[in-house]
Amino acid sequence: MDYGAYHLSRITRILGVSRLLPGRTLGVTKDKWKWALGKDGKFTKKSVRDQIQKSRVGSFFVIDWNRWVPLKINLFGWQAEIGRIATSDALFKRNVVNKIIWCPLCEGEKESAVHVLTSCYVATVIWQFISSSCGLNPVYAFDVRDLHKIHLTCGVDKIKQNALQAIILTACWCIWKARNEAIFNNKRVSINIIKEDIKRLSFLWVKNRGKLVDMSWDS
Numbered sequence: 001m002d003y004g005a006y007h008l009s010r011i012t013r014i015l016g017v018s019r020l021l022p023g024r025t026l027g028v029t030k031d032k033w034k035w036a037l038g039k040d041g042k043f044t045k046k047s048v049r050d051q052i053q054k055s056r057v058g059s060f061f062v063i064d065w066n067r068w069v070p071l072k073i074n075l076f077g078w079q080a081e082i083g084r085i086a087t088s089d090a091l092f093k094r095n096v097v098n099k100i101i102w103c104p105l106c107e108g109e110k111e112s113a114v115h116v117l118t119s120c121y122v123a124t125v126i127w128q129f130i131s132s133s134c135g136l137n138p139v140y141a142f143d144v145r146d147l148h149k150i151h152l153t154c155g156v157d158k159i160k161q162n163a164l165q166a167i168i169l170t171a172c173w174c175i176w177k178a179r180n181e182a183i184f185n186n187k188r189v190s191i192n193i194i195k196e197d198i199k200r201l202s203f204l205w206v207k208n209r210g211k212l213v214d215m216s217w218d219s
């Protein structure tokens with residue numbers, strides 16, 4: 001006699017569980033968690049991102065303009081958010097190219113704005129570097145819009161918010177610059193050079209344009 005099945009049927013009868021789950025048969029095997037949004041029940045960041053994207057269709061988002069970085073940096077951040085930068089997938093959709101290339105930064109996924117600026121290995125290292133340098137909780141960005149909101153939710157004063165937003169916009173620009181160097185000049189991607197670029201440019205812009213004369217990178 002199968003004692004496991006015998007006890008289970010007694011318990012479900014006593015608790016009336018079968019009435020709560022009509023059409024379901026309880027087994028004696030161990031329960032397992034399944035991720036409903038992913039293939040094969042497995043959790044992936046992409047499945048979460050896709051779901052968030054779907055739920056945002058038609059929503060309206062206004063980007064804060066940052067006066068401490070040059071106009072072209074703000075424009076790049078805005079165009080990345082609305083999917084207007086010249087990534088391979090965007091050019092393919094407009095019939096400018098006939099195939100989508102692999103991301104030149106990591107060569108691990110097809111190129112898109114969201115991938116290059118958020119989920120690419122290079123981008124994740126850069127966001128980790130910025131969060132630890134600025135004393136923030138780890139940055140988890142599922143799309144470009146999330147990057148535009150980090151400074152609003154990090155619990156710092158207005159001046160630090162502006163500085164952080166300037167650093168994030170500069171980082172997006174520097175990642176994109178490294179991507180262009182890899183594609184058009186065949187340059188090897190160096191995360192250390194991207195980090196140094198971000199530090200140098202954001203420090204220069206925030207210190208001069210933000211008039212924070214006594215500022216240092218560590219502050």
Ligand SMILES: [Zn+2]
Pocket residue numbers: 103104105106107108109115116119120121122
């Ligand atoms: Zn990549």
